[in-house]
Amino acid sequence: MTSPSGSTPGEAQAFLDAHPEIEAFDIVLTDANGVGRGKIIRRHELTGLYQGGRHMPISILGLDITGEDVHETGLIWDSGDGDLRAWPIPGTLVPLHGTSPARGQVLLAMHHLDGAPMSSDPRHALARQVAKLAEKGLHPAGAFELEFFLLANERDTEGKVQPAGAVLDGRRSAKTEVYSVDHLHGMEPLFSDIYAAAKEQGIPAETVISEYAPGQYELTLNYRKDVLRAADDLVMLKRIVRAQARRHGVTACFMAKPIEQYAGSGMHLHVSLLDRDGQNAFTETPGETLSLLLLHALGGLAATMAESMLVFAPHANSWRRFVSQSYAPIAPTWGVNNRSVALRVPAGDAKNRRIEHRPSGVDANPYLVAATVLAGIARGMDDELDPGPETTGNGYEADSGDSAMPADWRAAIEAAKASAFLREALGTDLHNTFCAIKQAEYFRVARTVNELDYHLYLHEV
Known part of the structure; x- marks a missing residue:
C-alpha cells in the first residue's frame, strides 16, 4: 500500500544506510493532549513501517492525560477498539542524541485502513486548515x-x-x-x-x-x-x-x-x-x-x-x-x-x-x-x-x-x-x-x- 502521508521506503533505507549504528526507533503518535504515544521498534522493522504502516488501536487517540480511556470519545468500545494504521510523517525520521545503544525516532499520523486521514488525529486538523x-x-x-x-x-x-x-x-x-x-x-x-x-x-x-x-x-x-x-x-x-x-x-x-x-x-x-x-x-x-x-x-x-x-x-x-x-x-x-x-x-x-x-x-x-x-x-x-x-x-x-x-x-x-x-x-x-x-x-x-x-x-x- 502506498503511504497516504507521502512517506516512502526509500527514505527509510537511505536513513538506515547512513546510520548503521542505530538499533531501534521510537515511533511516536501525538494525541489530543500533545502526549507522544507509540512503541519502540527494532532496526529491521523500520522498512516494514514505511512499506505498510503500523497497526495501532484507535483508542490511543481517546486517552486522557493519565492514559485512561475516555469512553465518551466514542473511540473505545463503540468501535471495538479496533486497529487503524499509523504512517510515518515525511522528514521526521531522525537520530536521537546521546542514546546508548543508539536509537532513532519518527513521528506518525493515524489513518484509516483504507488510507483516509483519521479525523481525531490533531495533525490532520492542522493539515486541513x-x-x-x-x-x-x-x-x-x-x-x-x-x-x-x-x-x-x-x-x-x-x-x-x-x-x-x-x-x-x-x-x-x-x-x-x-x-x-x-x-x-x-x-x-x-x-x-x-x-x-x-x-x-x-x-x-x-x-x-x-x-x-x-x-x-x-x-x-x-x-x-x-x-x-x-x-x-x-x-x-x-x-x-x-x-x-x-x-x-x-x-x-x-x-x-x-x-x-x-x-x-x-x-x-x-x-x-x-x-x-x-x-x-x-x-x-x-x-x-x-x-x-x-x-x-x-x-x-x-x-x-x-x-x-x-x-x-x-x-x-x-x-x-x-x-x-x-x-x-x-x-x-x-x-x-x-x-x-x-x-x-x-x-x-x-x-x-x-x-x-x-x-x-x-x-x-x-x-x-x-x-x-x-x-x-x-x-x-x-x-x-x-x-x-x-x-x-x-x-x-x-x-x-x-x-x-x-x-x-x-x-x-x-x-x-x-x-x-x-x-x-x-x-x-x-x-x-x-x-x-x-x-x-x-x-x-x-x-x-x-x-x-x-x-x-x-x-x-
Missing part, C-alpha cells in the same frame, strides 16, 4: 517559542518543586535571572546537548534566554515556510529538552504554571501568510500603517479567542497562568510591539510582518493551537472583521469589550463544547474527542481531595 488557506492562494508560515522550567528532581522542605541547580557546578539561584547570560553558563552542558540533538534532527533551534522566573528558560525556533513543519519542530524539540534534561539529572517541566509565585510558561506562535509568489501577504503597502489583511486576521483571532481558549489552555493548571502583569494575556487585545496584549504585532521590517499569538501555554498541543489560529485568521479574512482599536500602553488595564475570556477551565470547556467555530476548526470528530477528554479530566480534578482542601478546611469547618 493549511489546505483550506491554500485554496485561497495563501500558505501559512510560522514558528513557535518554547518556554519551560528546569527543576530539581527533589522537592523542597515543603514538598514543592524547586528550580534545578546548575548542571555545571550545582550552584542554585532563587533569583529571577531574566536575560542573565552568566546564569545560562551554569546550564551550558545541557544546552550544548540540546543544540547538538536539534542539529542532528534538522530542527532550527536558535536563541536561548533565561526567562522571567527562577529556573525558567526559553528556546526560539527559526521561521518555517510550512507551519505543519513548525508544529513538528515544537513536538520534537520538547522531546529533546525532556530527554537531555533527564540525562543531566534535572527535570524539564512543561506545565503552564509550575510555581505559583512566578510567571508561567507560554508557547507563543508567530504566524504569517505567504502569497502564491512566496511574498508576505501581511506586508503593508506604501501609505498603510498596517495591511487590511493583517487587521482582518487580527479581527478573526480576537473574535474567536474566547470560545477557543480550551485549546490554548487545556488543563486545570493552565488557568493559573492567567494573572495580570505576568506576561500572560487576560483579554483578546491586540497591539504593535506590546507584550501586554494577546495578539502582538512585533516591531521590525514590513517584509517580516507577522502576528505573535500569545495566549497558549506550553502545555497546549501545537497542532491544535496552529489549526485554531489559522481558522481564526481565515474567519477574520472571510468576514472582513475589524479587530477594534489598538491597545497601547498597559494592556492589562484595557477593556476586553464583549469578548471576555472564560473565567476558568470549566467555563472554557462549556464554551468549547458550544462553539460552532471550534467544531469547524478542529473537525466534528476531533472536536467531540477533545471536548470529551477535557470534560473527563475536569471531573477527575473536581472530585480529587488534595492538600489544599486539608489546609483550608481540616481544622476550620
Whole structure:
C-alpha cells in the first residue's frame, strides 16, 4: 500500500544506510493532549513501517492525560477498539542524541485502513486548515517559542518543586535571572546537548534566554515556510529538552504554571501568510500603517479567542497562568510591539510582518493551537472583521469589550463544547474527542481531595 502521508521506503533505507549504528526507533503518535504515544521498534522493522504502516488501536487517540480511556470519545468500545494504521510523517525520521545503544525516532499520523486521514488525529486538523488557506492562494508560515522550567528532581522542605541547580557546578539561584547570560553558563552542558540533538534532527533551534522566573528558560525556533513543519519542530524539540534534561539529572517541566509565585510558561506562535509568489501577504503597502489583511486576521483571532481558549489552555493548571502583569494575556487585545496584549504585532521590517499569538501555554498541543489560529485568521479574512482599536500602553488595564475570556477551565470547556467555530476548526470528530477528554479530566480534578482542601478546611469547618 502506498503511504497516504507521502512517506516512502526509500527514505527509510537511505536513513538506515547512513546510520548503521542505530538499533531501534521510537515511533511516536501525538494525541489530543500533545502526549507522544507509540512503541519502540527494532532496526529491521523500520522498512516494514514505511512499506505498510503500523497497526495501532484507535483508542490511543481517546486517552486522557493519565492514559485512561475516555469512553465518551466514542473511540473505545463503540468501535471495538479496533486497529487503524499509523504512517510515518515525511522528514521526521531522525537520530536521537546521546542514546546508548543508539536509537532513532519518527513521528506518525493515524489513518484509516483504507488510507483516509483519521479525523481525531490533531495533525490532520492542522493539515486541513493549511489546505483550506491554500485554496485561497495563501500558505501559512510560522514558528513557535518554547518556554519551560528546569527543576530539581527533589522537592523542597515543603514538598514543592524547586528550580534545578546548575548542571555545571550545582550552584542554585532563587533569583529571577531574566536575560542573565552568566546564569545560562551554569546550564551550558545541557544546552550544548540540546543544540547538538536539534542539529542532528534538522530542527532550527536558535536563541536561548533565561526567562522571567527562577529556573525558567526559553528556546526560539527559526521561521518555517510550512507551519505543519513548525508544529513538528515544537513536538520534537520538547522531546529533546525532556530527554537531555533527564540525562543531566534535572527535570524539564512543561506545565503552564509550575510555581505559583512566578510567571508561567507560554508557547507563543508567530504566524504569517505567504502569497502564491512566496511574498508576505501581511506586508503593508506604501501609505498603510498596517495591511487590511493583517487587521482582518487580527479581527478573526480576537473574535474567536474566547470560545477557543480550551485549546490554548487545556488543563486545570493552565488557568493559573492567567494573572495580570505576568506576561500572560487576560483579554483578546491586540497591539504593535506590546507584550501586554494577546495578539502582538512585533516591531521590525514590513517584509517580516507577522502576528505573535500569545495566549497558549506550553502545555497546549501545537497542532491544535496552529489549526485554531489559522481558522481564526481565515474567519477574520472571510468576514472582513475589524479587530477594534489598538491597545497601547498597559494592556492589562484595557477593556476586553464583549469578548471576555472564560473565567476558568470549566467555563472554557462549556464554551468549547458550544462553539460552532471550534467544531469547524478542529473537525466534528476531533472536536467531540477533545471536548470529551477535557470534560473527563475536569471531573477527575473536581472530585480529587488534595492538600489544599486539608489546609483550608481540616481544622476550620
